Amino acid sequence: MHPKIIPSFDSEARTVAHRVVDLLFDHVSRITERPVLRWQTAEELRELARIGDAASNDPLPSIGQLLDYSLQLHHPSYMGHQVCPPFPLAVLADLVISTLNQSTAVWEMSPFATMIEKEVVGWLNAQIGFQSGSTGTMVSGGSAANLTGLLAARARWRSDSHQQAARPVILCSADAHYSIARAAAIMGMGPDDVIKVDTDERHRMDLAALDDSLAALEDTDRSVMAIVATSGSTATGAFDRLGDIAGLRDRYRTWLHVDAAHGASVLLSPSLRRLAAGIEHADSVAWDPHKMLWMPLSLGAILVRNSEWLRRAFSADAPYLFDAERSSLNLGELTIQCSKRADAVKLWLMLRSAGEEPFRAALEGVTAITRKLYDLVMESADFQAMHEPELNIFCFRYVGAGERSADDLDQLNGRLRQALMESGQAWITTTLLKGSRVLRVSIMNPATGTAEIESLLDSLRCLANA
Ligand SMILES: Cc1ncc(COP(=O)(O)O)c(C=O)c1O
Structure with a gap:
């Protein structure tokens, strides 16, 4: 029997609050067991989001659904736009x-x-x-x-x-x-x-x-x-x-x-x-x-x-x-x-x-791992660095082996980003840089490490050769 959801700060609401906190902490602590994104079409998601008629009297299944279909910013293979996996104390401050x-x-x-x-x-x-x-x-x-x-x-x-x-x-x-x-x-x-x-x-x-x-x-x-x-x-x-x-x-x-x-x-x-x-x-x-x-x-x-x-x-x-x-x-x-x-x-x-130390450590950590990705790209024959990163944003592209036209490269890199996103293995972005379609990472997660950037390049290689 679920506690009844009533609009007051009573003991039942407190029980729900504790369950929600546990659900969130479990979700983040087991984040690597899931894909970075469980890919669904907009139409499928529209159906999942329907409010419907009957109030369920329990918010947890809906919260669980939201957790399932969200873009997982806490996942160490999330390297997308400049939105961060927030520090837990700041999340609690929000409450x-x-x-x-x-x-x-x-x-x-x-x-x-x-x-x-x-x-x-x-x-x-x-x-x-x-x-x-x-x-x-x-x-x-x-x-x-x-x-x-x-x-x-x-x-x-x-x-x-x-x-x-x-x-x-x-x-x-x-x-x-x-x-x-x-x-x-x-x-x-x-x-x-x-x-x-x-x-x-x-x-x-x-x-x-x-x-x-x-x-x-x-x-x-x-x-x-x-x-x-x-x-x-x-x-x-x-x-x-x-x-x-x-x-x-x-x-x-x-x-x-x-x-x-x-x-x-x-x-x-x-x-x-x-x-x-x-x-x-x-x-x-x-x-x-x-x-x-x-x-x-x-x-x-x-x-x-x-x-x-x-x-x-x-x-x-x-x-x-x-x-x-x-x-x-x-x-x-x-x-x-x-x-x-x-x-x-x-x-x-x-x-x-x-204090300031967690910020310093996180900033220097994401900058160092971005630099490492740049080094890996520079060492590889099939990727090309578009610039030297100064912080945690870096653009590069897959060039493969052999000659390809500028148009082919643009299309290939655009396709690669989409395929990677749908695969759920990692999440990166793309942009046009001085006219070329490129792959772009902004490493926002201090948990992103060598394993994730190596597997990012491997996944892109596999998708390019699939
Ligand atoms: C340099 C720069 N300025 C401004 C913005 C906009 O910030 P917000 O999304 O918080 O409005 C961004 C967002 O990525 C940014 O990169």
């Missing part, structure tokens, strides 16, 4: 956050959770090297952080009377995440208002090309609202040269937003932080703890060097919420959201309980 359900836009609704978020923002700003006067908020992720950073840039741009008559433009690398162009579109800018600067041979924004584009805009009716640099690009994990780009920002008197959604976490590793050198010169930084700090979705952060611009971007008339006396306490005066989860608690709890 605490949901239970208390503090809304962190206004201090009176979340007195302690607001202070926790401010503490976490201060900690992130200190890692970047931002001084007092800086601020920030937690947001849903990198896309929201990029939009928020660019809204702060616009507030500064608008404050300059010289710009009033000009048309604003944003410059970013050709490899910038699509959320930059989307943020510009949300702000009412057209596709031509986002200028994509070429990348160099290491997939970093080409500095000479950036300088040329900036110079070409002088004495036109267009004015640069922001330069967007990327620290840890989506395609290859490349890090733009922030110190030099900040120099151009100064020369052309504009704003530097750094999309470090993926890469800012290198700041926690003494051996990797050189990749983001110069980040302290940014005006705003997007940093996603739900990527390389192993927090569950969602937890992003926008961090701004001069708090005035973020505040101006979101000044609002809402006497039912905001009053002048508490203005410095209300996070809702610095962000798009009104109802706002206390997601910062996840990171706060990890830092308080375990």
Whole structure:
């Protein structure tokens, strides 16, 4: 007889909660007994997801079904997009956050959770090297952080009377995440208002090309609202040269937003932080703890060097919420959201309980194993490395033996990725890199080891020769 599910925190709900926790821990601890994905068509999954009429009075079978058909991010052969298998303490923090359900836009609704978020923002700003006067908020992720950073840039741009008559433009690398162009579109800018600067041979924004584009805009009716640099690009994990780009920002008197959604976490590793050198010169930084700090979705952060611009971007008339006396306490005066989860608690709890060491170890671990995969690819005759990885993202392709046309290689690698995904042996992604279809891994799981990367290459070989 299952306990009855009733909407109160009573002993029956407690029993269910314990069973759910056991189910989850069993699932993760036996993850290698399953495929990375139990492949089903969308139609099959639609049928499995039907709500139906009869309430079962037991959530466990439905949770079990969700576990069965999910993409298994905890599997060490998951090497796909930049979504992590979260640290267990942060998962438990999620339960605490949901239970208390503090809304962190206004201090009176979340007195302690607001202070926790401010503490976490201060900690992130200190890692970047931002001084007092800086601020920030937690947001849903990198896309929201990029939009928020660019809204702060616009507030500064608008404050300059010289710009009033000009048309604003944003410059970013050709490899910038699509959320930059989307943020510009949300702000009412057209596709031509986002200028994509070429990348160099290491997939970093080409500095000479950036300088040329900036110079070409002088004495036109267009004015640069922001330069967007990327620290840890989506395609290859490349890090733009922030110190030099900040120099151009100064020369052309504009704003530097750094999309470090993926890469800012290198700041926690003494051996990797050189990749983001110069980040302290940014005006705003997007940093996603739900990527390389192993927090569950969602937890992003926008961090701004001069708090005035973020505040101006979101000044609002809402006497039912905001009053002048508490203005410095209300996070809702610095962000798009009104109802706002206390997601910062996840990171706060990890830092308080375990310190920075688990982050450093995980970052260096996934970087080392990515490097090892690169070495294996370099040593093999049938794979080709497309670049040297700096962090945990790496693109390569299967070339086999003998000559093949560029078209054949593109099609073969596209097919290989699909076949691998359907096989459930491993899960990787694909992208177009300078026009070529390539295989792409982002190794997000600290449990991925030599055995998994060797068997990834073996599986791809077998599928190519099947
Ligand atoms: C460099 C970069 N910026 C921004 C984003 C968007 O982040 P989110 O998915 O959290 O919105 C991503 C996502 O992969 C990214 O790689």
